[in-house]
Amino acid sequence: MGAPRNSVVHNVIDVLRCFSSEHPLVGVTEIADQVGLHKSSVSRLLSTLETEGWVEQDVTTRKYQLGLGLIAVAGPLLANLNVRKVAYPYLRELAETTQETTVLAIWEKSAAVTVEQIASERTIKHTSPLGSRYDSTGSATVQVFLADMEPSSIQKLLDQEVTRLQPGWTRAQLTQRLDKVRQQGYATNLRETFADEVGIAAPVYDHRNQVVAAVLIAAPAYRIDEPSTTQLIRQCVETAAKISTRMGNPESAENASAATALKR
Missing domain, CATH: 1.10.10.10 (Winged helix-like DNA-binding domain superfamily/Winged helix DNA-binding domain)
Structure with a gap:
């Protein structure tokens, strides 16, 4: 009792x-x-x-x-909250709901690195094996991490060419893209790095309100239209907010509530 x-x-x-x-x-x-x-x-x-x-x-x-x-x-x-361990059940739930591959990435020096993946059970799918590194600004996960950085840090990465500017983009266009990511709370890669792939990513925040990881949904482009993109964005943002809440972030509940109003 x-x-x-x-x-x-x-x-x-x-x-x-x-x-x-x-x-x-x-x-x-x-x-x-x-x-x-x-x-x-x-x-x-x-x-x-x-x-x-x-x-x-x-x-x-x-x-x-x-x-x-x-x-x-x-x-x-x-101190003992491991973002990978915390995120795992939410990534699995997201993969089951969307039937697409879900990924958790962290930032390491100049690239987004895959630290967890739940592969789609569909025959045709996109995967991101553990340890995969993404250093192009066209990548949705890279955009999430860059959007949380100071402009001077971003310029240094680009100057050193350790983080690559997406072919066809100017630095001014990248700045505009990152401003949009910060404003809307998610990033997209709609066939921009690969013609057959769509990527949607949202930031995971810790108790200090710092971005510690990114949740990614990766899917073949042929089965993703505008309505399904909007739906995947909402699901990705909601999942990232749930993980952020578990990581002790005080603002993530509001982010999850706002996710239903997201538009591409």
């Missing part, structure tokens, strides 16, 4: 859940109203949490915010 809902532990959890990215500063009265406790009880709980560094009181407003002490608790979990 579980602990009663009014236990001290549950009360602490309820109090901590009152803090969010939208409401980082919360007062005693607001917390009391949300959790259904008397203000004196909330004050005692907050005082205890403050001594542990789990909450801090803002000097100006006298309201509370989450404290750095929580990092000591969450740190070991966050």
Whole structure:
């Protein structure tokens, strides 16, 4: 039999859940109203949490915010979260839903590298074996990672020719493409690197809101039309957002909700 809902532990959890990215500063009265406790009880709980560094009181407003002490608790979990391990069940679900190959890529120096793949069960498919490297800006995964970089870093990669500019593209066109990727939250490779392949990629964020990986759907171009492209984009973005949530990213739930409105 579980602990009663009014236990001290549950009360602490309820109090901590009152803090969010939208409401980082919360007062005693607001917390009391949300959790259904008397203000004196909330004050005692907050005082205890403050001594542990789990909450801090803002000097100006006298309201509370989450404290750095929580990092000591969450740190070991966050440090041990392996994006490949976290992503695997979501990639498998995405492959089953789309019936196309799904891939997880990470950035290594100058290229996107495949670290996980769930191959499509269809006879005709596109695959990306583990360890495959993609260094062309036409690649959807490469675009995802470049879109998260400073312009100076991108220019350095191109100047050194370790990351290749897609044939036919200018640097100005690449800048426009990356601006679009940042704005819409996904990248596409619609027969641009290979005439028979379509690639759709979306970023995976960690708890620091940094891009740590990219989810890719790879499919033969002949069976992908405009409606199916829109559907694959939505599914790819939703899956990347789910993985980001599991990686501790606070904004990924909103990204998943917005995915239903995506257009190519």
